[in-house]
Structures are given as C-alpha cells and as structure tokens.
Amino acid sequence: MLVIGLTGGIGSGKTAASDHFSHLGIEIVDADIASRVVVEPGKPALTQIAEHFGEAILLADQTLNRAALREKIFANPDDKKWLEALLHPLIAEEITRGLAAATSPYVMFVSPLLIESDQKSFCNRLLVIDVPEQLQLERTTKRDNNDEAQVKRIIASQASRQQRLDLADDVIDNTNGLDELLAKVEKMHQQYLQLAAETTQ
CATH class of the missing domain: 3.40.50.300 (P-loop containing nucleotide triphosphate hydrolases)
Known part of the structure; x- marks a missing residue:
C-alpha cells in the first residue's frame, strides 16, 4: 500500500x-486522532496517566484534562519524557493499525x-x-x-x-x-x- x-x-x-x-x-489516518484514541476512558494509558499525575488530571466525565496535562509537561521535562515513553509506542500501534486497514x-x-x-x-x-x-x-x-x-x-x-x-x-x-x-x-x-x-x- x-x-x-x-x-x-x-x-x-x-x-x-x-x-x-x-x-x-x-482514507486518512490522522496522528492527532490516534493520539486521542489511546487515552480514551477505559484505555490502560489513561489509567497510568491518572496514577502518575493524580486524579486531578481527569475531567468530571473521566476524560483526560488536556490543558492541565499540557501545563504539567511543559513545566517539567521529566514528566514530558515519561508521557512520551508511554504514549509514543501506543500511538505508533494505532497508526499502524489504521494504515493496514485502509482499502x-x-x-x-x-x-x-x-x-x-x-x-x-x-x-x-x-x-x-x-x-x-x-x-x-x-x-x-x-x-x-x-x-x-x-x-x-x-x-x-x-x-x-x-x-x-x-x-x-x-x-x-x-x-x-x-x-x-x-x-x-x-x-x-x-x-x-x-x-x-x-x-x-
């Protein structure tokens, strides 16, 4: 393909x-969409993010508070590294799946x-x-x-x-x-x- x-x-x-x-x-595979899919409620990555940063990183509906997360990772390079190490492989998997499924x-x-x-x-x-x-x-x-x-x-x-x-x-x-x-x-x-x-x- x-x-x-x-x-x-x-x-x-x-x-x-x-x-x-x-x-x-x-067919379009969008990296931004893949990066949102991997942190949807119920996904293991979101649980790990909440454990690492505390429950305050979640909004009332249990979705990720992106603005709060952005603030934290821009303030702390180590947190940014931790988050990238968690999410990049998951995002790559999601992208690979999308590309493979395209017809x-x-x-x-x-x-x-x-x-x-x-x-x-x-x-x-x-x-x-x-x-x-x-x-x-x-x-x-x-x-x-x-x-x-x-x-x-x-x-x-x-x-x-x-x-x-x-x-x-x-x-x-x-x-x-x-x-x-x-x-x-x-x-x-x-x-x-x-x-x-x-x-x-």
Missing part, C-alpha cells in the same frame, strides 16, 4: 487538503509532526502544504483568535519551513486560497493514483 505523508506548519491548510483527499475517496488505492497519513518525529518512517512519500510564515501567522490568529505571540511560539516549536521543504517529495503552495488549493490536491491525487497503480503491479 502506497502511504503518502501529509504535513505542513500551523495555518498552512493541511486540514483543508486532507479533507479534500478524503472527499476524493482516499483505498493509496492511504494518506496526516501529522503536524511528521518531520520532527520518526513518524515519517510510515510513509513512502512526503507531501508538504507550504505557505510563507507571515501567512501562517495571519491565518492562524484570524482562525483561532490566538494572539500573535502564542502562534509564533507554536511555529518556533515546529520544524522550520525550510526543513519541511528539504524533505518533501511533493509540495503544494497554498498561498492563493482554497479554490486553488483544491485544484492542486486534485492534480496531486491523479499523480498518486498513477503511482499507486505502479506500486501494486
């Missing part, structure tokens, strides 16, 4: 692109941290949705009502634009808005169908 990795910085249009690939019939001509693996993590090992090709940093800032502050300083911190914590472009097999420039993005996705989809057909021969 041909696995296309899709990534891009915050505000680049990753979600709009992956939604359109999905609309074209391609579309090729499968798309979406992750904001494809470049930064070892998740690129899941992929045969890497597609980057690219926009200039200034545009990332404008779009994200408008979309999420985040202040500019917070968005800049998020951008700084991700791989740089150049790092992404250096590793990309394919790039979609999303400077000119949604209609053009969707047209480029459709063109790329045709290329990937061709590649997938060659891969299975």
Whole structure:
C-alpha cells in the first residue's frame, strides 16, 4: 500500500487538503486522532496517566484534562519524557493499525509532526502544504483568535519551513486560497493514483 505523508506548519491548510483527499475517496489516518484514541476512558494509558499525575488530571466525565496535562509537561521535562515513553509506542500501534486497514488505492497519513518525529518512517512519500510564515501567522490568529505571540511560539516549536521543504517529495503552495488549493490536491491525487497503480503491479 502506497502511504503518502501529509504535513505542513500551523495555518498552512493541511486540514483543508486532507479533507479534500478524503472527499476524493482516499482514507486518512490522522496522528492527532490516534493520539486521542489511546487515552480514551477505559484505555490502560489513561489509567497510568491518572496514577502518575493524580486524579486531578481527569475531567468530571473521566476524560483526560488536556490543558492541565499540557501545563504539567511543559513545566517539567521529566514528566514530558515519561508521557512520551508511554504514549509514543501506543500511538505508533494505532497508526499502524489504521494504515493496514485502509482499502483505498493509496492511504494518506496526516501529522503536524511528521518531520520532527520518526513518524515519517510510515510513509513512502512526503507531501508538504507550504505557505510563507507571515501567512501562517495571519491565518492562524484570524482562525483561532490566538494572539500573535502564542502562534509564533507554536511555529518556533515546529520544524522550520525550510526543513519541511528539504524533505518533501511533493509540495503544494497554498498561498492563493482554497479554490486553488483544491485544484492542486486534485492534480496531486491523479499523480498518486498513477503511482499507486505502479506500486501494486
């Protein structure tokens, strides 16, 4: 199965692109969704997190209090390491399961941290949705009502634009808005169908 990795910085249009690939019939495996599945109520990981950080890490409905967890791991590097050691293998298993279950001509693996993590090992090709940093800032502050300083911190914590472009097999420039993005996705989809057909021969 041909696995296309899709990534891009915050505000680049990753979600709009992956939604359109999905609309074209391609199955999407999303790292963010996998990371939520492994800490659902009843899952062993959530029990371990509650034992490690205390019951206050859970909300009233027994789901994970993500904001509280974020605060704790940003305040304490050891807690961050502990959490990553627990969750990364479980997330990788969840992703592997999703990719193996896909039945579309090729499968798309979406992750904001494809470049930064070892998740690129899941992929045969890497597609980057690219926009200039200034545009990332404008779009994200408008979309999420985040202040500019917070968005800049998020951008700084991700791989740089150049790092992404250096590793990309394919790039979609999303400077000119949604209609053009969707047209480029459709063109790329045709290329990937061709590649997938060659891969299975």
